[in-house]
Amino acid sequence: MSALYILIIASLFVAIGFLGAFIWSVRRGHFDDDYTPSVRILLDETDTKTGTLQ
């Protein structure tokens, strides 16, 4: 059963790692705007010369 001690501690560290990632992303402003990125990704990278006139 002693393996459990290590497993539990390890799993907690993994979980804390994810929590840290979440806090980091909030701090970096990833959750400030939940709409614009969804539009931005659909707009093609700007290629100056191919801007077509319709």
Add this chain to the structure above:
Amino acid sequence: MKSGDNNILEKVIHEKHTCYHCGEECREDIVEFDDHEFCCDGCSVVYDLLKENDLCRYYSIDGAQGISPAESYFPGKYDYLDLPEVREKILEFTDGKLARVNWLVPKMHCSSCIWLLEQLNRLNPAIRSSVVNFPEKKVRITYDSQQISLSELAALITQIGYEPYISLNDVEGKQIKKWNRTRLYKIGISGFAFGNIMMLSFPEYFHLSESNSDENLGMLFNILNLVLSLPVFFYCAADFFKSAWSALKGKYLNIDAPIALALLCVFLTSLYQIISQTGPGYFDSLAGAVFFMLIGRYFQDKTYAGISFDRDYKSYFPVAVTVITNGIENRRPITDLKTGEKMLVRNQELIPADSVLISPRALIDYSFVSGESEPVERKKGDTIYAGGKQTGLSVELEVLRQVSQSYLTQLWNSDTFTLEKENQNQTLASRINKYFSLIVFGIAIITFSIWLLILKNPETAFNAFTTCLLVACPCALLLSSTFTNGNLLSLFGRNRFYLKNAHAIERLSKIDTIVFDKTGTITQVSDAEVEFIGETLTNEELVMIKTLASQSSHPLSRMLVREINGVNASRRILTAFTEYEGKGMKAFWGNVEVKLGSAKWVDSPNISGQPDNASHVYVSVNSKIRGYFTLRSKYRPELRKTVSILQNSGFETYLLSGDKPTDRTFLTPVFGNESNLLFEQKPEEKLRFIEHLQSQNQRNVLMIGDGLNDAGALRQSDVGLAVSDDINNFSPACDAIVEGNQLVLLPAFIRLAKAGQQIIKLSFGISLFYNILGLSFAVSGKLSPVIAAILMPVSSITIVLFTTLASNLAARKYLKY
């Protein structure tokens, strides 16, 4: 199509034309440019600019969605931004070389806007990057301050149609409202703790840690649970304790008080159990409850970032005004404006301070301030109150009073503006909760005394007492109201009815009296009903009139140009155009003399025939009067129906207008009773009227208005609803904003708000059922952690499901989509 023998007449085309840039129908002159049609020069200029920079993809993303650049722009408008004291307040960051600014651009509305605003560096390489936050309608621009000044940057984005909104508030004090990130931290941490505690408690649920060898492991799990619950209790749940404490200090009980008490009891019991090694505690339930409640609050309080509900006069005032000193014009922040100074106010600019007119004549549009629908003429020497907009030529004015002491700003000194509408004590949840808490507390005490005094079992007595409070934790109550309200807010939002917060829904459900403002609320400001009375005009004459009218900037002329449909103005043929201010204008169309203007201007005999107080524009061709146009304010088409539905549902309706009693005859049948129509009301009187309804007649009043003149009434009423044809426009401080054409849904909105209250009550019933179930375990002293662990999430989830489903169903029923 009439052309034929008349060579002068340009071809008249009857098809509809849409502007290539903004997609609007071309109602005035068509500007042809680069094989595309544009509705105005502004649009074609933007197109040209975009084409020059290879940005025409703008038009292929979302179609013709461009914005006509604001007509009120003039070179030098943003010069004040370069003043060091102003710049310092506007800039978010600067290191002397690079600078960053975060501007509100209310005009952005589609993905093309996002695309273009993020390509600004192609218009000017000094711009390093620009990032759009669409929900907040903000663009954050980083630029090289040595190569482009702040004023040039503002001018650049104004040129392409995206005028930044810079208000007095920005300049007076820095107030960057950061997105509430702490809330997300709290949800994240409590969710993390909840999940892990749940996992570590599993052995306990299945009684796996009973053998000797597992004892140490069980001990470790319990200690880990305790450690994990510490941040939940002390950090994540801190808001509940703070709110409960401040309510207790104010000597009332809010919904957070029993929650705080329950959390405290659970925490202490669990702590005791672990230290005394008598049990595993209820940390899983604690963390779970906090997690669900925080999510509920987050859901409910998620508001519309792009809409502001708390505007005062400062948001409307321009930041700077042109001041003339010794014949030199310069832009100065209006806060620096001193009595006696001369200022220059241009077309469509707001007059920021009470002042005396120096120019011979001004035409002031007070519709926003007083509700008068027509511009007022002022002569040299007249006092002009702040808040009016000049229409027409620029005028010079002498400042009479400083901005902060002007007539308009006085309204904000009224007590009404300092009172908070949100009274925690008044909400349905907290009213029910009051009884609920008392009953639970009663049961807990009775249980405690029965176990202690009759069954002589102090340990179980203590246990049963705390577990009673635990299972009866009113978090289910909190969840039912937060999730119902949160869902309703987003349902309303989908129908373009934006409520400030959940409290507003509840107040809306209690409304019994509805007061309408007239100008801009039930009429459409930019549109007029135009009717021609006289001999029928030929197509050629219509073209003539439209062409003539399009030469003038008088509001009536503009209205006429917009409303004469089916023909397009022609540019070529007018000669000898002359306009006489305040009278009318004339010009030659070939050799035909056309006159347009007042009755006197065309020498009309029947000057007196104006009983309806609408505006008249007379037409004469070759000195022969052909008739006149009547222009009257256009009522929203659904008005009559909406009001009658409201009346049939038992609401009392009033009309409260700052305008002259022009349409009394038309409005009386709509509102039923002439005594319900009040005209020529000053902003202060509107406020008093609402107050009177509330205090004398015990009414719950919904005020619907649009302008600054309604600001007091909107604030005083139980629910202040601002109507706006463009929600990004600036509406006064209010509890809700509705888009003009959605006003017809008002009865449905109120019904839905009422249904929302029913749903909350029903879900209270469900949570009561769970509570009774839980209590029966608790009273008998048998509430094991397993049962608590099952009961808590199951009750939370079913309540969330029920409220969401029920409110969606109600919305489908009332709003029909």
